[in-house]
Amino acid sequence: MLIKVVIEVLISIRYSHLFYYLSSFRRKYKYAFLRKKTKYIIEGFPRSGNTFAFNYFKFIRYPSGYNLGEIGHHSHLPYQIILGIKRNLPILLLIREPVDSISSLLLKRNISIKQLPFYGQYFLRMYVRYYSSLLSFKSNIFVVPFTDLISKPEFVLYEFSKFYSLDIEVDKKRDLSDNVLQHIFNVNRSKVASVLHLAVPSDEKIKRKLFISEILNNLAEISEAKEIYNEFL
Numbered sequence: 001m002l003i004k005v006v007i008e009v010l011i012s013i014r015y016s017h018l019f020y021y022l023s024s025f026r027r028k029y030k031y032a033f034l035r036k037k038t039k040y041i042i043e044g045f046p047r048s049g050n051t052f053a054f055n056y057f058k059f060i061r062y063p064s065g066y067n068l069g070e071i072g073h074h075s076h077l078p079y080q081i082i083l084g085i086k087r088n089l090p091i092l093l094l095i096r097e098p099v100d101s102i103s104s105l106l107l108k109r110n111i112s113i114k115q116l117p118f119y120g121q122y123f124l125r126m127y128v129r130y131y132s133s134l135l136s137f138k139s140n141i142f143v144v145p146f147t148d149l150i151s152k153p154e155f156v157l158y159e160f161s162k163f164y165s166l167d168i169e170v171d172k173k174r175d176l177s178d179n180v181l182q183h184i185f186n187v188n189r190s191k192v193a194s195v196l197h198l199a200v201p202s203d204e205k206i207k208r209k210l211f212i213s214e215i216l217n218n219l220a221e222i223s224e225a226k227e228i229y230n231e232f233l
Contacts, residue, residue, distance in 0.1 A: 011122075011129050020079040032074045034083050041072040041084040044094025045130050047104035049149045050074055051199035053094055056153050056180045061168055078133040085140050090164040093134065095232050096146035098127050098225035103212040107205060116215050124221035131228045143232050153177060 024033035034041075040061075042054050054073045058066045072080055072089075084091045102123045111119045134141075142163045144156050158170040181200050188198055216222055 011126055014126070015078065015129055015133065017079055020075070020077050023075065023077070031069045032072065034072045034080060034087075035069045037067075037069050038072045038084075038087075038089065039070045041081060041089055041091045042094070043073060043075065043081050043091070045096070045101055045127055046076050047101045047108065047199075048094040048096040049144075049146045050076075050094060051184055052153070052180060053092065053144070053149055055184055056176060057092075057157060059176050059180060059183075060157055060170055076130075078130055081134060081141065082137065085137055090160070090166060091141040092160050093141045093143045093232075094146060094149065095131065095143060095229060098124060098222065098229055099213050099216050100146070100209070102127060102216060102225075103209040104205070106212050107208055116212060117219065120212075120216050120219050121221050124216070124219060124225045127225050128221070128228050131232065135228070135231060138232060145233060150177075153180075 020033075024030065040057070042050065042057060044050050044053075050073065054071065057071065062070075072084060081091055081093060102120065105123055106116060106119060109119070142160050144160075149156055154170060154172050154175055157168075158172050160166075161168045161170055185198060185200050
């Protein structure tokens with residue numbers, strides 16, 4: 001019972017409006033949060049294709065160089081999307097099957113086997129809180145399942161541009177996935193202790209995630225997380 005109370009308190013703090021504004025002042029992330037010059041928002045729960053989508057969109061929208069601060073991204077906070085809706089900004093919301101998303105997140109955080117059940121519960125509840133807070137806005141935003149983003153990114157961004165009537169040229173037949181993944185690897189490899197922490201696929205990550213997935217599928221919180229996921233499909 002105590003563990004559940006602690007989890008709920010931590011989640012409530014993280015998803016408060018105050019936490020959003022305090023986080024926006026952190027120097028490392030200040031250009032990821034909404035600013036006056038922000039023109040687009042690409043957001044989702046952690047490990048839902050945020051880095052891939054952000055960089056893919058940059059490759060298409062800013063072929064000559066990205067204008068820092070024009071895309072709101074990686075806050076992983078629903079309030080960023082709610083603010084974007086109020087400002088009538090084009091919003092691309094990413095969503096990934098909860099077991100896949102959270103097993104990848106636990107792997108990135110290098111959580112020990114003993115702590116996997118506790119953090120699994122914590123992140124599953126965060127996942128539910130994140131997407132349930134956005135459910136009523138679903139018709140106002142462009143929602144993209146992770147599987148679609150990875151399998152046909154050029155088509156997803158073409159539909160995103162079409163949904164908001166954006167003046168962005170997207171070649172549906174030109175797949176830049178390999179270029180984007182290589183760019184992510186090159187930029188971030190020196191910043192992490194292991195390639196397992198990078199937002200790029202690998203056989204080793206798949207193998208380790210299978211083990212974590214078994215634990216997640218046995219937690220009571222998984223049912224609600226899958227229900228909210230299906231609500232967005």
